[in-house]
Amino acid sequence: MKSPVTAVSGVGEFTLIDRIRKIIPETDNPDVLLGMGDDCAVVRINDQKVLLLTCDIQVEDRHFRREFISAYQLGRRAIAVNLSDIASMGGQPTYALVSLSLPRDLSVNDYDSLFRGMQDELDPYGAIIVGGNLAQTEGRLIIDITLLGEATLNRYLTRRGARAGDKIFITGQAGSSGAGLFILQKYGKNFPAKYKDLVESHLNPKPRVEIGQAIARLGLASAMIDVSDGIASDLYHICHMSRTGAEISQEKLPFLPILNDVVRETGNTLMDLVLHSGEDYELLFTAGPDQQEQIQRKISEPFSIPVTEIGEIVSDAEVYSVITPDKQRQVLEPRGWDHFRVNRAEKEKKK
Amino acid sequence: MKSPVTAVSGVGEFTLIDRIRKIIPETDNPDVLLGMGDDCAVVRINDQKVLLLTCDIQVEDRHFRREFISAYQLGRRAIAVNLSDIASMGGQPTYALVSLSLPRDLSVNDYDSLFRGMQDELDPYGAIIVGGNLAQTEGRLIIDITLLGEATLNRYLTRRGARAGDKIFITGQAGSSGAGLFILQKYGKNFPAKYKDLVESHLNPKPRVEIGQAIARLGLASAMIDVSDGIASDLYHICHMSRTGAEISQEKLPFLPILNDVVRETGNTLMDLVLHSGEDYELLFTAGPDQQEQIQRKISEPFSIPVTEIGEIVSDAEVYSVITPDKQRQVLEPRGWDHFRVNRAEKEKKK
Numbered sequence: 096m097k098s099p100v101t102a103v104s105g106v107g108e109f110t111l112i113d114r115i116r117k118i119i120p121e122t123d124n125p126d127v128l129l130g131m132g133d134d135c136a137v138v139r140i141n142d143q144k145v146l147l148l149t150c151d152i153q154v155e156d157r158h159f160r161r162e163f164i165s166a167y168q169l170g171r172r173a174i175a176v177n178l179s180d181i182a183s184m185g186g187q188p189t190y191a192l193v194s195l196s197l198p199r200d201l202s203v204n205d206y207d208s209l210f211r212g213m214q215d216e217l218d219p220y221g222a223i224i225v226g227g228n229l230a231q232t233e234g235r236l237i238i239d240i241t242l243l244g245e246a247t248l249n250r251y252l253t254r255r256g257a258r259a260g261d262k263i264f265i266t267g268q269a270g271s272s273g274a275g276l277f278i279l280q281k282y283g284k285n286f287p288a289k290y291k292d293l294v295e296s297h298l299n300p301k302p303r304v305e306i307g308q309a310i311a312r313l314g315l316a317s318a319m320i321d322v323s324d325g326i327a328s329d330l331y332h333i334c335h336m337s338r339t340g341a342e343i344s345q346e347k348l349p350f351l352p353i354l355n356d357v358v359r360e361t362g363n364t365l366m367d368l369v370l371h372s373g374e375d376y377e378l379l380f381t382a383g384p385d386q387q388e389q390i391q392r393k394i395s396e397p398f399s400i401p402v403t404e405i406g407e408i409v410s411d412a413e414v415y416s417v418i419t420p421d422k423q424r425q426v427l428e429p430r431g432w433d434h435f436r437v438n439r440a441e442k443e444k445k446k
Numbered sequence: 447m448k449s450p451v452t453a454v455s456g457v458g459e460f461t462l463i464d465r466i467r468k469i470i471p472e473t474d475n476p477d478v479l480l481g482m483g484d485d486c487a488v489v490r491i492n493d494q495k496v497l498l499l500t501c502d503i504q505v506e507d508r509h510f511r512r513e514f515i516s517a518y519q520l521g522r523r524a525i526a527v528n529l530s531d532i533a534s535m536g537g538q539p540t541y542a543l544v545s546l547s548l549p550r551d552l553s554v555n556d557y558d559s560l561f562r563g564m565q566d567e568l569d570p571y572g573a574i575i576v577g578g579n580l581a582q583t584e585g586r587l588i589i590d591i592t593l594l595g596e597a598t599l600n601r602y603l604t605r606r607g608a609r610a611g612d613k614i615f616i617t618g619q620a621g622s623s624g625a626g627l628f629i630l631q632k633y634g635k636n637f638p639a640k641y642k643d644l645v646e647s648h649l650n651p652k653p654r655v656e657i658g659q660a661i662a663r664l665g666l667a668s669a670m671i672d673v674s675d676g677i678a679s680d681l682y683h684i685c686h687m688s689r690t691g692a693e694i695s696q697e698k699l700p701f702l703p704i705l706n707d708v709v710r711e712t713g714n715t716l717m718d719l720v721l722h723s724g725e726d727y728e729l730l731f732t733a734g735p736d737q738q739e740q741i742q743r744k745i746s747e748p749f750s751i752p753v754t755e756i757g758e759i760v761s762d763a764e765v766y767s768v769i770t771p772d773k774q775r776q777v778l779e780p781r782g783w784d785h786f787r788v789n790r791a792e793k794e795k796k797k
Contacts, residue, residue, distance in 0.1 A: 214469055
């Protein structure tokens with residue numbers, strides 16, 4: 096007798112990944128320094144270097160909508176999200192493989208623009224596309240990119256390594272990309288000019304590759320991740336892998352003031368945008384409390400980017416909270432972008 | 447003024463790949479030994495070794511139908527087609543990354559089986575899944591796998607290197623997988639028992655990894671490719687990259703006698719199946735005429751597999767022909783599986 100069928104949509108992504116771990120045996124290959132469960136896999140290639148491996152699948156109408164983003168921007172963005180994974184380990188991007196499922200009616204011009212965007216995004220790092228695979232279908236446009244990178248053995252950063260007492264830092268501003276997406280969803284391409292920076296954050300994210308490399312090279316951080324699912328979700332990954340808790344201070348969170356306008360227009364709360372919307376592709380990292388001055392002097396100033404301390408790692412793994420401006424401690428839910436977006440899509444369907 | 451829009455469906459795969467080559471600049475990175483245009487990209491990692499990189503995207507209803515293939519078989523097969531690319535260079539498979547676009551209604555059991563199949567297919571080579579990416583959508587199941595491998599510098603084989611006078615060889619039997627697919631399309635899972643081996647060839651292809659490694663290690667071949675699109679298409683890739691022509695002998699082509707029954711049942715010609723249907727994942731290679739005895743003694747006998755000489759490489763790149771049993775020379779069209787299948791699908795639509 097078969098037990099009732101559970102669909103993948105009924106279990107969370109964490110559970111789906113855990114199921115793979117139970118199927119894939121622990122490897123006894125000493126070169127595999129890190130398998131599934133971080134931004135990149137890490138494989139030793141010689142006494143000094145490791146290979147970083149990451150991939151990201153982007154599905155039309157799930158991760159992007161062709162009415163909002165040009166083919167060129169889409170190409171750049173599909174590479175950028177992978178660059179960001181390499182950045183979060185402090186690595187140098189090297190080689191990309193591009194798999195595309197192309198709708199038959201996609202124009203050859205858009206096809207060219209897609210590759211031009213990918214190449215332009217790789218160029219600053221001397222990285223190139225070395226291979227790929229094309230399929231034509233009746234379905235949606237799908238872009239799956241595998242990106243390789245290199246890092247120094249014993250210098251790359253992972254989600255593991257945060258210690259109680261470490262401060263939590265984030266580069267740039269939080270919530271801009273998510274806010275930009277809501278603006279696009281509300282106005283389409285003819286959005287009010289004041290939202291330009293937000294929309295730009297969403298369409299043209301800037302992965303922090305050089306900053307990630309500097310943080311790793313200078314040994315400033317104890318753990319690092321990129322913000323793809325939102326601070327609440329991504330910080331939780333660091334805590335989970337480091338077996339710690341965290342406490343962040345709502346007042347310290349960096350965001351553009353224009354987000355207040357988006358809150359009024361879209362009905363999201365400010366904290367939804369700042370903590371739970373994602374795709375900012377900023378770096379979130381932890382560092383010893385004595386590193387704060389170095390971080391300002393060696394990262395923030397030379398790269399002309401704010402690096403903001405937003406809270407602290409605590410030893411109790413059960414603690415995962417945000418301190419409100421009136422000093423209330425609230426449980427921080429590790430729900431992220433995906434969950435948020437799906438819920439919103441469902442809400443919209445019900446309308 | 448915009449020129450009339452050309453869709454990707456209006457240009458061939460060759461053209462689409464050529465367009466990428468025009469956009470991606472020639473790299474000056476001396477470690478990139480081979481970029482796009484072979485079964486794998488080849489990147490030097492040290493003085494002795496190269497890294498092989500390949501990827502393959504499989505889209506439901508385009509590359510497989512869930513009514514014909516179990517999730518476990520699909521997992522094995524998705525890995526097998528990538529193993530075959532590593533095999534065709536003479537490499538050793540090492541690490542896989544798995545990107546999946548999952549239909550929300552896919553059962554968790556099928557999800558597990560998919561990964562179990564992938565792992566079982568990788569196991570004999572000590573290769574493992576080190577990373578991946580999951581998306582859930584309303585659409586079709588899509589499996590995109592990137593597989594890495596290793597090979598010895600100066601020993602790996604490519605599509606380039608065939609010389610006039612070389613003999614052309616193929617392992618195993620041709621056309622079995624394509625014939626198996628036609629049987630599945632005609633009968634579904636309740637096909638006559640006599641077709642079991644053909645259907646098995648289609649659902650559970652056996653990539654020739656150890657054989658590819660032996661051919662490379664022993665220096666037996668001048669060029670090699672795996673048969674994914676059919677002999678006519680894949681041999682053309684060797685000729686194109688080696689700037690040669692080829693002449694094959696219809697009488698020498700190896701196939702299972704049961705293919706004659708499939709011809710009667712499906713209306714395909716025997717040569718359609720043997721030359722233009724693909725997914726056999728056998729190895730097609732060229733070798734000096736003096737190597738024939740070695741190939742039998744060091745490959746065919748120890749691996750218990752027929753290795754058949756089917757023709758000869760010629761210097762004139764304009765010659766691409768098949769000699770019929772009555773000694774007529776016919777132009778061999780380099781159309782392959784994809785073209786074949788699309789045409790067939792269109793024919794079926796018109797019915």
